Amino acid sequence: MNYRAPRGTHDIFGEDAAKMSWLEQKARDIFKKHGFEEVRTPIFEESSLFIRSVGQPTDIVEKEMYTFEDKKGRKLALRPEGTTSLVRAFIEHKMDVLMPVSKFFYAGEMFRYERPQSGRYRQFHQIGAEFFCVSSPVADAEIILLACDLLDFVGINEMEARFDNGHFFEMKVHLNSLGCRKCRHVLREKLVEYLISLSNLCENCLRRLVKNPLRILDCKTDSYKFTEIPQLSSYLCDECKHDFDLLKSLLEVAKCDYVVDNKLVRGLDYYTKTVFEICCSDILSSINSSTPIKDAVNCYDQNFKPYYIKARRMNKDLNRRITLAAGGRYDNLVKDLSGQDTPAVGFALGSERVLIVAEKFGSPEFYKSFRKxxxxxxxxxxxxxxxxxxxxxxxxxxxxxxxxxxxxxxxxxxxxxxxxxxxxxxxxxxxxxxxxxxxxxxxxxxxxxxxxxxxxxxxxxxxx
Ligand SMILES: [Zn+2]
Ligand SMILES: [Zn+2]
The missing domain is CATH 3.40.50.800 (Anticodon-binding domain)
Structure with a gap:
């Protein structure tokens, strides 16, 4: 019998392993400079923990979790994401009581039972950070800028410059606010009202209409129908509106390129107020050539041999962009998991995907930096x-x-x-x-x- 790595997993070796370590090391350096401390949590937890935090009516809990029973019949799950474990550790070690402000980061494997596709694996790597105890949008801004800094280090911003000032390639922060406990139901009602007015939603969406309407906006089948989504941010309560405006002005001060994206809701239950995604154009469908093409960008392969890419123009269709990092605020999660009432905000990025993009648009600097x-x-x-x-x-x-x-x-x-x-x-x-x-x-x-x-x-x- 020939053994193979389980479906959806892969062995990382040679230069790929060097790139992965390099990315994680860079991230560690950047996090430390911003005062974040590393936490290594177990790769499995009680399944009920994820069910409670991520939420029952989500794809992650419904279909994608790797659950198993140990020899004593304990129901466990391989972690599908990092935030939940970190919050559990935060509460378990009473950091919510001991420290006025806590900033943590992690880097490691996550597990989701998904259909394997290019750059997406059942065991994959994420790097993320969580900022606890600060309710002001200053923390949101710091988290967003930190994620941008990390992507800059990999050379993603430099790619934008080579791409004729973002004409073909663009990295942007997509931003939205989902409101707090007080105003969230209003947003939800407005959205449901709008969704009901659309005809022929798929079966999945109809089911979600009751359980998790926000999640409908992520539907791949129906997304083309969502052309006039109500401006959710106009239904925020005064506090949420104030926070959202302040966050936007902080990002402007920091010269961070953002866009308010009505469609952005993030699939997880625990988000409140700010949600964001850092996206780039879908360059994975670009054309390669070894001779210069008009309007193309000059890239380098791993032997520093130049080649040219003509990428798609930035497409307005949201499905045509790649999310490199994402996150948001989750002010109720610590309390929901039996901790003190603690505001928090965080983000995570997918290492495999970031490396694919960095490599596709490789510059000599990118290759030199991990080939130390x-x-x-x-x-x-x-x-x-x-x-x-x-x-x-x-x-x-x-x-x-x-x-x-x-x-x-x-x-x-x-x-x-x-x-x-x-x-x-x-x-x-x-x-x-x-x-x-x-x-x-x-x-x-x-x-x-x-x-x-x-x-x-x-x-x-x-x-x-
Ligand atoms: Zn509110
Ligand atoms: Zn649908």
């Missing part, structure tokens, strides 16, 4: 120098070479010819091969072969 370690191969032309070469390899792995500290050392492998070793060095993408040859070694020297231009020079061992 230069590969060096230590080879032997004469078998009797094996131990000397071995001890040299250990030494440079520990201390680096004089001119490059960040190296990744391979070899030596004995019992193989020099030709075999050089071929292998090429295969792993070594930048240089250091060759131990008897005649040179007697003079305290080795040969250094530049694997790109194949030029070979002599170097003294103690100077390397």
């Amino acid at each position: 370690f230069e590969k060096v191969y230590v080879a032997i032309a004469d078998q009797e120098l094996f131990k000397e070469a071995f001890s040299f390899a250990v030494k440079i792995a520990r201390n680096g070479l004089k001119n490059s500290k960040d190296i990744s050392v391979f070899g030596p492998i004995n019992d193989k010819s020099l030709t075999w070793q050089l071929k292998f060095a090429d295969k792993i993408g070594a930048r240089k091969t250091i060759i131990f040859v008897k005649t040179e070694f007697k003079k305290g020297k080795v040969l250094v072969k530049n694997m790109e231009n194949k030029v070979q020079t002599e170097a003294s061992i103690c100077e390397l």
